[in-house]
Amino acid sequence: MVAVKSQECTHTDNGQKGRCVNMEGCPTAIRDLKFNIHPHICSFNGTSKIPIICCLEEAKNITAILGPDALTSSMEDQGLCPLFDSNAPNNTKPKNVPETSKAWNKCLEYQAKIKLPCKDGVKKFWPYCNKQLGLIIVGGGGVDAEKDEFPHMTLLMYGKKSIRSFFGCGGSLISEKYVLTAGHCTATSRGIPVSFAIFGLLHFKDMHSAPKENVRGIQKIIKHPEFKPPSTYHDIALLELDKEVVFSPSIRPACLQVEDDFEHRAYASGWGLLGYRQQNADILQNIPLWRVADEVCSAKYLTHRTFINGLDNDTQICYGDDGIVRDTCSGDSGGPLHIINENVFCTHLILGVTSFGKYRCGEVGTPGVYTKVPHYVPWIESVVWP
Numbered sequence: 348m349v350a351v352k353s354q355e356c357t358h359t360d361n362g363q364k365g366r367c368v369n370m371e372g373c374p375t376a377i378r379d380l381k382f383n384i385h386p387h388i389c390s391f392n393g394t395s396k397i398p399i400i401c402c403l404e405e406a407k408n409i410t411a412i413l414g415p416d417a418l419t420s421s422m423e424d425q426g427l428c429p430l431f432d433s434n435a436p437n438n439t440k441p442k443n444v445p446e447t448s449k450a451w452n453k454c455l456e457y458q459a460k461i462k463l464p465c466k467d468g469v470k471k472f473w474p475y476c477n478k479q480l481g482l483i484i485v486g487g488g489g490v491d492a493e494k495d496e497f498p499h500m501t502l503l504m505y506g507k508k509s510i511r512s513f514f515g516c517g518g519s520l521i522s523e524k525y526v527l528t529a530g531h532c533t534a535t536s537r538g539i540p541v542s543f544a545i546f547g548l549l550h551f552k553d554m555h556s557a558p559k560e561n562v563r564g565i566q567k568i569i570k571h572p573e574f575k576p577p578s579t580y581h582d583i584a585l586l587e588l589d590k591e592v593v594f595s596p597s598i599r600p601a602c603l604q605v606e607d608d609f610e611h612r613a614y615a616s617g618w619g620l621l622g623y624r625q626q627n628a629d630i631l632q633n634i635p636l637w638r639v640a641d642e643v644c645s646a647k648y649l650t651h652r653t654f655i656n657g658l659d660n661d662t663q664i665c666y667g668d669d670g671i672v673r674d675t676c677s678g679d680s681g682g683p684l685h686i687i688n689e690n691v692f693c694t695h696l697i698l699g700v701t702s703f704g705k706y707r708c709g710e711v712g713t714p715g716v717y718t719k720v721p722h723y724v725p726w727i728e729s730v731v732w733p
Contacts, residue, residue: 356389356401365403427596428465430458430476430693438691444605449728453522454602458691460594475596476693492631494549497616499601499695500631501526502554503586503681504543505535509562510555512543514627517617517682519697520546520600523591525731527603528681529700529718530574530582541565544588547597551618551629561598564589569730571723579653581662582702583718585730601695602688607721611638613666613686613698615715619678623707627678634673636666636684639714647713653703662722664699667714675701675715676708684717 354367367389386400438458444451464471474493492500499520506512516532526544534540545554547561567587574581592598616633620626644665645658658665666684668674675682684699699717708715720727 354389356387365401367399368402426464426466427462428468428470430461430463430470441606441608441690443608448605448724449732450603450605450724453732454688454691454694457522457594457600457602458694461596461599461693463596463693472693490633492549492616492633495547495597497631497633497695498547498595498597498599499683499697500546500548500616501528502545502548502551502618503528503532503541504545504554505539505541507542509543514551514554514618514678515541516678516680517619517701518544518586519683519685519700520592520598521603521697521727522600522731523594524588526586526588527683527697527700527720527727528584528586529702530570530584531576531579531702532681533568533570533584533586540568541586544586546592547595549631551627551631560593563592571726577653578655579663579703579716580659581718581723583700583720583723585727601683601685601697602691603724603727604696604698604721605724607719609638609664609698609719610686612636613638613684615666615675615679615682615684615701617675617679617682617701619680619682620676620708622676634675635669636673636715637669639665639667641665644714644716647705648716658716662719663702663716664719665714665716666699668711674708674710674713675704 356365356367386402389399389401438455440446440451463475474496475498501518501520502514503516503518503526504512505515515535516528518526518528518532521527528541532541542565544563544565545557545561546563548554548557565586566589569585569587571581571583574583594600612635614633614635616631618628618631621628621632641658641660641664644667645660647665648654648658650657679701680703682701683695683697684701685695685697688694688696690696697720699720702716702718704715705713
């Protein structure tokens with residue numbers, strides 16, 4: 348039998364480099380089919396006519412995406428096993444992240460605490476580590492998230508009493524006691540402050556019946572010091588919880604993007620409206636979004652009373668559709684723009700915070716605006732890990 352090396356390829360739609368592989372060897376391509384995103388075909392495999400596709404992840408180290416299938420040598424603890432054993436993959440620090448980075452080191456620290464369901468020494472990776480990748484869509488074409496697929500997702504509630512509180516925004520758990528969200532999510536337009544955070548939720552309708560251990564009060568609201576509403580600049584905030592969260596397979600933090608280096612494609616998640624004047628998603632949604640060039644997005648958002656100087660490319664970034672309706676909408680604000688962490692196995696990496704978009708969400712060709720997380724990492728570190 349002659350072994351054939353995979354050839355390099357270039358995706359015709361976005362110019363990204365990859366390698367030609369069998370479809371089953373490219374988890375992201377399998378995932379993308381859920382969204383009616385079809386891979387570029389390199390060739391067909393002999394007389395079988397099985398397509399060989401251009402797999403973009405093949406150009407990178409994808410160990411972190413696929414993860415280990417090894418047995419754990421640890422004793423089972425109430426059906427949970429530590430993520431790591433001697434066969435676990437090594438984490439690789441991004442080139443431009445200093446060894447002293449608190450965000451990076453905390454990412455590793457939290458990962459070391461991960462335990463997963465297991466039976467007879469075999470760990471269950473799906474959906475906790477996205478071994479099969481599912482992805483927010485808002486405005487059409489969305490995919491329902493799996494239970495526990497996004498363990499950092501946070502639903503924010505407003506009102507003095509939990510049972511009478513109402514939903515307003517999303518957020519991301521980033522430590523035992525802090526949630527990352529948008530500055531404008533710290534209070535409603537009528538001045539009602541955010542008061543509760545709910546974790547481990549999948550169904551929107553369950554927000555008032557979530558287990559008590561999954562609900563935390565907001566002890567302190569910390570808006571970025573330069574956030575001055577109604578301006579949308581520096582639209583980022585931290586929420587200190589009244590009690591630390593106990594990490595579990597269903598509830599654990601995401602990591603922060605430290606480098607100012609953004610993926611061509613990222614994903615957003617939330618329970619926001621499914622389109623302009625439509626209802627909220629009952630099940631947490633997930634959608635692929637594509638990066639939009641700064642100059643293109645700036646032309647869409649010239650000036651407004653909320654961004655009088657136009658978009659700030661240092662602190663704001665745009666992601667939009669691929670010709671199919673894909674957008675974040677009302678209620679998705681504060682939620683994460685994230686990807687699978689390629690450097691630290693079984694974690695997500697937050698690139699941005701959902702900030703704002705056009706009044707009528709879900710219009711093809713009109714991207715949404717997201718607050719760049721890397722720009723604010725020093726501020727986040729000073730508050731969360733002083």
